[in-house]
Amino acid sequence: MPALQPARGTQDLLPEAARRHRRVIETARDMAALYGFAEIATPIFEFTEVFARPIGEHTDIVSKEMYNFTDRGGEEVTLRPENTAGVVRAVLSNGLTQSTPLKFFYSGPMFRYERPQKGRFRQFHQIGVELLGVPQPQADIEVIALGQRILVALGIADRVTLELNTLGDPASRAAYREALVGYFSARVSELSEDSRRRLERNPLRILDSKDPGDQRLNSEAPDFAAYLNDASRDFFARVSDGLDRLGVAYRRNPRLVRGLDYYTHTAFEFVTTDLGAQGTVIGGGRYDGLVELMGGPAMAGVGWAAGIERLALLIAEPPAPARPIALVPIGEAAEARALALAEQLRDQGLVVDLGYSGNIARRMRRADRIGARAAVLLGDDELARGAATLRDFDSGDQSEVALDALAARLTALGR
RNA sequence: GCGGGUGUAGCUCAGGUGGUUAGAGCGCCAGAUUGUGGAUCUGGAGGCCGUGGGUUCAAGUCCCAUCACUCGCCCCA
Numbered sequence: 001m002p003a004l005q006p007a008r009g010t011q012d013l014l015p016e017a018a019r020r021h022r023r024v025i026e027t028a029r030d031m032a033a034l035y036g037f038a039e040i041a042t043p044i045f046e047f048t049e050v051f052a053r054p055i056g057e058h059t060d061i062v063s064k065e066m067y068n069f070t071d072r073g074g075e076e077v078t079l080r081p082e083n084t085a086g087v088v089r090a091v092l093s094n095g096l097t098q099s100t101p102l103k104f105f106y107s108g109p110m111f112r113y114e115r116p117q118k119g120r121f122r123q124f125h126q127i128g129v130e131l132l133g134v135p136q137p138q139a140d141i142e143v144i145a146l147g148q149r150i151l152v153a154l155g156i157a158d159r160v161t162l163e164l165n166t167l168g169d170p171a172s173r174a175a176y177r178e179a180l181v182g183y184f185s186a187r188v189s190e191l192s193e194d195s196r197r198r199l200e201r202n203p204l205r206i207l208d209s210k211d212p213g214d215q216r217l218n219s220e221a222p223d224f225a226a227y228l229n230d231a232s233r234d235f236f237a238r239v240s241d242g243l244d245r246l247g248v249a250y251r252r253n254p255r256l257v258r259g260l261d262y263y264t265h266t267a268f269e270f271v272t273t274d275l276g277a278q279g280t281v282i283g284g285g286r287y288d289g290l291v292e293l294m295g296g297p298a299m300a301g302v303g304w305a306a307g308i309e310r311l312a313l314l315i316a317e318p319p320a321p322a323r324p325i326a327l328v329p330i331g332e333a334a335e336a337r338a339l340a341l342a343e344q345l346r347d348q349g350l351v352v353d354l355g356y357s358g359n360i361a362r363r364m365r366r367a368d369r370i371g372a373r374a375a376v377l378l379g380d381d382e383l384a385r386g387a388a389t390l391r392d393f394d395s396g397d398q399s400e401v402a403l404d405a406l407a408a409r410l411t412a413l414g415r
Numbered sequence: 416g417c418g419g420g421u422g423u424a425g426c427u428c429a430g431g432u433g434g435u436u437a438g439a440g441c442g443c444c445a446g447a448u449u450g451u452g453g454a455u456c457u458g459g460a461g462g463c464c465g466u467g468g469g470u471u472c473a474a475g476u477c478c479c480a481u482c483a484c485u486c487g488c489c490c491c492a
Contacts, residue, residue, distance in 0.1 A: 008484095064416075064490090082492085112491075112492095115487095115489090116487095118487090120490095124492070125492090127472080128492090173483075194488080194489065205490090260438085269492095270476075277487060277488085278492075281492070283491080311492090328450095359449065360452095361451060361452075362450090363452090364453095367452055393452070393453080396453090398451085
């Protein structure tokens with residue numbers, strides 16, 4: 001075991017992993033741009049109340065998972081556990097509420113103090129979108145369609161299914177919550193220990209319990225559909241119809257609920273069975289009460305966040321970077337010449353790697369190991385003639401090439 | 416916070432019931448080949464056996480603790 005370890009739940013993104021992350025981010029950013037979402041970057045830490053109030057004091061995120069601390073000036077700050085609250089804060093701070101609709105895309109690290117497991121970390125990365133100021137279901141439909149499009153572009157749409165539910169408006173939700181509490185309160189003795197706690201804090205959560213006993217009770221629990229008022233039922237129907245018209249497949253999951261308090265109406269998750277216990281790859285929904293809760297005007301909002309690590313685990317290996325050309329100088333005069341030649345070749349857009357030290361064989365071996373397309377040997381004899389020896393690593397062919405023709409020859413080699 | 420599994424070389428792993436200098440494959444270094452990579456052959460380096468304590472004549476092996484990793488629960492992306 002090495003003496004130096006990364007902090008629990010953090011990890012180094014070595015080049016291959018970093019490439020996978022970058023592919024996820026760039027794909028998502030490009031697709032979001034097609035829908036008119038502009039990239040935004042907010043700080044990775046905020047005053048603690050930015051997260052504590054909207055997310056809900058009694059949620060696990062706030063009560064035990066936040067990285068919060070007092071800074072040197074005595075301010076209570078928190079590393080962001082998610083980014084919706086941060087984006088809304090930025091909207092309010094910058095007075096953007098006048099220019100709705102607002103469409104934002106973001107990516108970056110998030111922090112939650114929890115036990116790491118497969119696809120779950122203390123520092124993890126999310127991409128996400130927020131669409132603010134549009135109360136109509138078209139917003140929900142477009143945001144979901146964007147998620148689907150990203151999965152398609154990443155080549156993993158067939159391994160992921162969209163689950164869809166509605167939480168109704170606040171009135172519907174409150175009525176249903178009351179009915180649920182009544183139902184489960186009469187059967188507390190049959191509930192699992194976890195669900196007894198949920199009954200106090202977040203009764204809707206009992207619905208997606210993994211406990212078999214809870215699931216038996218759930219099968220006879222009140223149905224949310226019966227408690228939806230007309231407006232809520234109509235809203236959900238319009239979202240569903242819109243997805244149908246776009247050919248976005250989904251599965252209605254009446255047990256799908258949200259942990260965060262500010263969600264209303266549409267709730268959805270893109271889930272997979274390929275990641276162990278962490279099935280959710282994209283999660284989101286509508287949060288019409290959030291902006292007002294944070295001190296702004298009444299403003300609708302809908303969005304989602306996706307875990308980059310989880311998506312990166314699902315995608316195929318991204319294309320390898322361009323293969324370099326290795327320059328192998330022989331002798332001190334050639335050494336100096338090689339640096340200048342490397343710059344000239346890079347001016348032509350070629351990827352150039354210098355053999356830094358060792359004898360010829362060693363430099364050639366290193367060039368081969370890094371996957372070089374070809375080596376250019378610079379020896380005194382050739383240089384005196386204004387030429388170099390070009391060795392094609394794929395064919396093994398070798399020939400002398402005039403220096404002023406080198407860039408063209410190398411470009412012609414291709415990848 | 417709770418439960419299960421695993422910690423031996425850079426990586427992947429062997430090391431019945433305790434017994435002498437702890438092994439393999441891959442990788443790395445060197446030579447065969449001092450102006451030529453890959454393939455082959457030969458040689459070499461590299462191990463507080465996670466850490467601390469205990470039992471024993473003797474511990475990689477048994478016991479306890481601890482740390483880390485990992486899978487799951489809670490929760491969530």
